Ligand SMILES: Nc1nc2c(ncn2[C@@H]2O[C@H](COP(=O)(O)OP(=O)(O)OP(=O)(O)O)[C@@H](O)[C@H]2O)c(=O)[nH]1
């Protein structure tokens with residue numbers, strides 16, 4: 001089920017759109033750059049963009065910098081851009097990025113206490129592959145729920161991928177999401193005894209052939225972004241699926257974060273994919289800020305609870321003490337499944353009306369004391 005994007009654009013997006021002039025008539029002072037070649041941004045590194053020019057599978061990779069009038073415009077991995085100048089991709093060559101195409105989707109994270117800056121994770125993605133480990137690190141449904149909300153809000157289809165099934169069981173997660181339409185896949189390494197080898201090595205774990213087959217058919221023809229906490233096995237998975245060799249790391253015992261962590265997003269066009277297949281690996285995230293998502297979109301993303309929403313009184317906060325809350329009644333009636341109460345608790349946390357979060361609750365209610 002795909003939801004409509006709520007269509008929220010921030011100022012920078014507006015600027016991006018204002019700067020797109022591919023379809024506009026040429027004016028004296030503003031060249032249309034009709035000669036620009038179009039490619040996809042595959043990495044971003046301190047103002048330098050690697051742009052893949054292949055229209056059918058991996059093509060020439062060109063390094064580019066933004067043209068003067070685009071210098072303040074953010075360009076992210078997944079963006080489709082127009083290049084002029086030296087687009088040969090020869091060693092040391094540098095092209096000029098003169099145009100950014102309208103984005104079909106924008107996946108963003110709001111600033112929160114784990115990250116002070118709002119970030120656009122990726123542009124033009126169609127699927128969000130939420131990667132969690134069955135164990136080491138322990139999966140957090142709060143993080144998964146946040147990611148699902150962000151995906152639906154941005155118009156991406158969320159898919160849950162459970163890794164490290166040699167170390168833990170994916171069944172509890174399947175049970176928790178049983179009343180939703182969330183697609184859940186688990187990836188298992190081919191040789192579990194190998195998988196338990198010391199962390200920190202730089203090679204990929206082989207995935208069993210069924211996992212590879214299932215994942216590839218899921219990814220084929222889509223731009224899919226892999227997102228998850230550090231150390232859950234995103235790079236391992238992407239390497240196994242895309243045939244790349246990005247370095248992978250172990251979970252740091254002290255910080256609980258991954259070592260040798262991927263530090264920026266990377267889009268890969270796998271050789272087995274049909275036209276338009278892109279796999280985007282992203283750096284590990286701690287959380288997923290949702291301040292940019294309207295409250296109704298948060299409720300709608302809990303599709304197992306959303307039917308109760310229609311019965312809520314106008315302006316219902318859905319908090320535990322909200323009189324006549326339809327979602328609460330749905331859960332009490334048992335129609336939201338055995339995990340209904342936990343799902344509602346998670347929804348309340350995302351809405352900032354969970355019982356233990358008194359401060360947020362006051363904000364939500366508009367209390368001015
Ligand atoms: N036992 C087991 N270990 C795995 C599996 N998948 C990945 N690992 C290991 O988990 C560690 C972290 O894997 P990465 O692929 O680097 O994790 P990541 O999510 O990309 O981490 P960041 O780059 O920090 O975001 C590595 O030591 C991997 O070898 C698995 O299925 N089973």
Ligand SMILES: [Zn+2]
Pocket residue numbers: 309312313316317318319322324325326327328
């Ligand atoms: Zn309600």
